[in-house]
Amino acid sequence: MPQRPHRPLPLATPAGVEVLTRILTQGPIPRVEIARRTGLSQAAVTKAVAPLIEAGFVTDQPSTPIEAENQLGIGRPVSPLTVVANSVSVIGLKVTPTALIGVTTDFTAGIQTVRHQRLDDTSPDSVIERLSDLAKELISSLKTAGPLIGVGVAVSGDVDGRHGVVRDSPFMGWRDVPVAELLGKRLKVPVVVTNDVRALTVAEHWFGVGVDADSFAVVTIGSGIGCGLYINGEVVSGAYGVSGELGHLPLAPGKLVCTCGRRGCVETVASSDAILARTRETTGRADLDLAGAIELAHAGDKHAREAFNRAGEVIGSALAAMVNLVGPELVVIAGEGVAEYDLYEERMRQAFADHAFGAAGACRLMLRSHTFDNWARGAAATVIRSYVRGEPPLQR
Template sequence: MPKPNRPLPLGTPAGVEVLTKILTQGPIPRVQIARRTGLSQAAVTKAVAPLIDAGFVTDHPAVTEETVPGRSELGIGRPVSPLTVVADSVSVIGLKVTPTDLIGVTTDFKAGIRAVRHRQLPDTSVGTVLERLADLASELIGTLEDKTDPAGPLVGIGVAVSGDVDAGHGYVRDSPFMGWRNVPVAELLGEKLDVPVVVSNDVRALTVAEHWFGVGVDADSFAVVTIGSGVGCGLYVNGEVVQGAHGVSGELGHLPLAPGNLVCTCGRRGCVETVASSDAILARIRETTGQPELDLSGAIQLAHRGDAHAREAFDRAGEVIGSALAAMVNLVGPELVVIAGEGVADYDLYDQRMRQTFAEHAFGAAGDCRLMLRSHTFDDWARGAAATVIRSYVRGESPFKR
C-alpha cells in the first residue's frame, strides 16, 4: 500500500496521545495536555515540537487564561499559548456507499467538510460500484488542486459500507443491502487510486466521528443508534469505539425483538429492522392503508394527519426500538445515546412511544441514560468515513503503519 503524501512526525505513543488531545480538544494549552494525559510538561513540549516544525500544529500567540476554556487549571493571569491543529495541513476523502447512491466529501484535518459530491448507482455489482467509487474519488481529488482554495496533501480515503466489515484488512465480509460477500474493497480501490484506503462499517465510522469531533469528545461512554433503511448501533466504552472480536458489534437491528413471522433482509426472522427500519414502516403503512404507491414522505404526512394505520406503524416501530435501546443500555451502560439517521427528525412520531418503552425496560440507574434525537445527512456518513482515516493516520494503524 502506498504511503500517505505527508507522513506525521510521530515516533512515540506519547506523541500520538498529545496530537490526539490537540486534535479533539484544541485549542488547548500544554499544561492542560499534561494534566489530562499524565505526561510531564517537558514530555508534551518534546512531543509537540516536531509537529509545530512540520506545520501540523500551531502555537497561538500568548493569551491570558481568561480566553481559554478550563482556565481554573492555570495560575491566575498566567499567559498561555494554546495549541491547535492546522486544519489545512492535510486533506482526506470520505465515501459513503448505499445501494442507490455514492456520497463523497473532502475534509480537512479536523474533519471539516470542504467539498461534497453525490452520484447515483445503476446497480450494486462490485465492479460497477468500485469503478464509480474510483471516478468519484478522482473527481474529489481534483477539487483539492483548486488554486483559489488550496488544500493540504491527500493522506487517505475512507469508505463506509453497511454490514459486516473487517476494518483491519479493508474487507467487506457480508453486506446484505449491497449483496456483497468477501469483497477486498481496500485492496481493489487502492490499486485503482494508489492512495491508502480505510474501509469501515458505516455506523462505526459515524461513531468515530462523534468520538473525535462530536458529542463523544467529553463523554465517558456513548452509543450512536442509526435508523434508516436499516437499524445500526455504534458503541464507545472504556476509551475506545468497540470493534468486536470478529469485527461485529452493536448489531441492534438484528436483535430478535420483533414478531417471528417477519423476515429480515439478513435472512433471519424477528429482527428489530423488520419493524423499525424506514423500509419496514413504509411497507406496513402501504399494506394497512391499501396504498402500494405511497412513499415515505407521504406515509409521514399521513401519520401527522392522524391516520390510524400510519400511527400504528410508527407506534409499533417506537415500541421495538425502545425495547432494543433498553436491552443495549442495560448491557453496556452508556451515559448518552444519540439516535441519528436520514430524516430522523421527522420520526417524532415514534419518539414518545420509544421513550415510554425504554423507561419501562431500562434497569435501575440505566434509565438515567440520555436519549438525544438528531438528524444526519448522507454527507455526515461520508464525513464519518473521513474521520476513520484521520484516526488511523494519527495512530499509525493500517494502512498508515509507521
Template sequence: MSPRPNRPLPLATPAGIEVLTKILTQGPIPRVEIARRTGLSQAAVTKAVAPLIEAGFVTDQPVAADPDAHIESQLGIGRPVSPLTVVADSVSVIGLKVTPTDLIGVTTDFTAGIRAVRHCRLPDTAAETVTAKLIELARQLIEEIEDPASLAGPLVGIGVAVSGDVDAVHGVVRDSPFMGWRDVPLAASLTDSLDVPVVVTNDVRALTVAEHWFGVGVNADSFAVVTIGSGVGCGLYINGEVVSGAHGVSGELGHLPLAPGELVCTCGRRGCVETVASSDAILARARETTGKPTLDLSGAIELAHAGNDDAREAFDRAGEVIGSALAAMVNLVGPELVVIAGEGVADYDLYEQRMREAFAAHAFGAAGDCRLMLRSHTFDDWARGAAATVIRSYVRGEPPLRR
C-alpha cells in the first residue's frame, strides 16, 4: 500500500472537490461566483468550504468593494465581497524532471509556485543510476521543507516527469527512447525509499496539467501544448480533461509519419516528425547541407540568422513538417489554442513563417482559426509540471494520493 499524504484534505464529496478546484485554479473568488460557475447552491458551497477554512487550506479575506465597480450578486450591489483563496503554504510538493543529462528538482506550494530549485548532473542514463540520484535529490529537497526556518507546509507528494510512454496508473516508464528505458517501475522504487506518495507521468502531459490548472488553460475550453526541443511532444486538454489515452499514450505528435521515410527516428520507426523537427535532427541536417561536420547547434542557429541558405534550409524543413503536424492535430481534435513551448522555441523565429504557412495550407476550414501561441519554458517549468500533477491528484484523491 502506498503511503498517504502527510496532510489529508477534508473533502468528503464531489462537490467539495469541485469547489476547491475552482478556488485553487480561479481564486481569489467569492462564494457566489463559485456557485454560478459550478451550478451548486450557495449553501452547498458554504458547506464544502467550511472544513477547508477550519483546516487551514482556504482563507476567507474580506475585500472592500471598489466604489467605481458595479458588483451585482446575491450579496447586493456595492457590498463587501469575501473572496476565497487557497493558503499557498498549507502544503508542499516536490516536482522532478528527468533528462538524459540532468535532474531538475523544485519545491512548490499548493498553488504550484516554485519555492526552491536544485539541479543534479547525471553520470549516465542507467535506470539504477538515475533512480539513486532521484532519491538523493528528493531527500535534499525534503530536508529543506522540514527545516523549521523554511515555514513550508507538510510534503504531500512527489511528482516525476519523464519523456516517453509512461503508465501513470502503475508508475512505470514503459518506453523512453531518450533515456534508453523499458519497463522501469520508477514510482515503486522511489516510494519504497522515500516513504512518500509518488506520481510518475509523461513530461509533456505534466506540462499540460500545469497549464490547465495554473496557466493559459485555466479559462480555455480546449487547448494543446506542443513542445519542441530534443523531441517533439504534444499534450491535449479536450472536453474538460487532460487526455491520457486508453493505453496511456496520446498526443504523440513527434511520431506522426510526416517526414521522409528514409529517416530513422530514435524510437526505431521511420518518417517520424522528430526525424526532421527535433534539435538533433536540425543540427544533423545543417551539418550535412553546410558541409561542416563539427558544427554545433548554436553555430547552426548563428549561420541561419546570418542568412546562410544551407543552414536555413534545415530550419525551413523543420517548420514545414511541424506546421503540417500541427494542422493534422488541430483537424482531428479542434483545440481553440495551441501553446508552442520547450527549449526549441528560442529559435522559433527561424521556422515560424514556414510553420505558419504549412499550418494554414493544411488546416481544414475553421480549424485554421486556432491560435498558435509561443510560450517559453525552462526545465524548472517541466519540474513544476510534475508538481502540478501531484496537486491535481491530491485534490482529486487519486492513487497513490488517497485521502
C-alpha cells in the first residue's frame, strides 16, 4: 500500500476542512470573510486556523511590502490568511495514446516543473513502467520544494477513482487496469487516479473560473468529447463513477461507429478525428492531416466546411441537452480541439440556441485554451483536494 503523506494536515473537524478550503481557493482572505462565507463564528475560524499556522501550512503575514504598509494604517490590521504555497509538493501525470505529460506543483496547483515524453507502446505494463520513471524523475527535481504528498494520474475513459482503477479507456485500449496499485507499489507514495476531464474540472473548481461559480461545466473537444460537471457544490462523479459523457450521447447518425464500439455517439461526428475522416472522405484527400483540413476549411473549401459545420451542429445540440438537464450557469469549452473553434462556433451557438429550453439559453459559453500541461495540473489538483479532505488514499 502507498505510504501516508509526509505532512499530515492538522484538520480534526469538518470546520477545519472548510476553513482551509476557503483559504486555499479564495485566499488571501480575512478571518471575518471566511466566517461570513461559511457561517462559522470568528472564534471557530480562529480555532481552526491556529494549528494550520503553527504547522506552516497557512500564514497571516503580509507577503508584499504593500500589504505590510496597508496593515500599518489606522485601526486593527486585517491580516488576511494565505496558504503557504511551498509547504507541500504534488506531481500530476496526464496519459495520452502518444505522450506522457508530467508536472510538479505547489499547494496552490501552481506549476513548477514540466516534462513531456513520447509514448509508443500503450500496453498497461509499459505505460505504468514509463509513468513510474517519469514520476521518479519529477521527484528528483523536488530538492528545494516542499515534501511530496502524492501523485495524480489523469486518464480518459471510465475511471473508478475510489479504487484507482481504469475500467475502460477506448483511446488507451485499457480495461480494468489497477493503476493506483501498480504505480503505488513502485513509488511508495499515495496515487490518485481520475478521469482526465473530471481532473480538469476539479482544477477549474478550486483554482480557476469555477471558484466563484455556483455551477459550471467543462466541455473538452479534441480526439474525444468530454464533459465535467460542477453542480450543487461538488464535482459530479456519478453513482458508478461515470458522469458527463457528452461525447457518447446518441445524437449523430446511427450508421457511424464510435471508438467505444457503439453507434451514433457525438464523437463520431464532432471529434477532431471524425472531422478529419469526414474531410478526407468528401475531398478524396487521404493524405490530409488535421492542420490541412483546417487550412482547407479556412480557405472556403465546401467539403471541409461541411465537416466542421456538421460537428458544430452536433456539439451545439449536445451542449443544449446537457444544459437543459443540469442547468449550469457557465460552460467552459476547452481542449486541444479549440484550435479550430472559429470554424464551428457559429453553427454550434445556433444549434445551442435552437435547443436550449427557456432560461437555460442564458447559460454562458466561454472558450478557454488548455494545453496538456493543464490536464496534468488537473491531476495534481485532485491530489490536493483529496489531501485537504482526507480522502483515500490520503486519509489523515
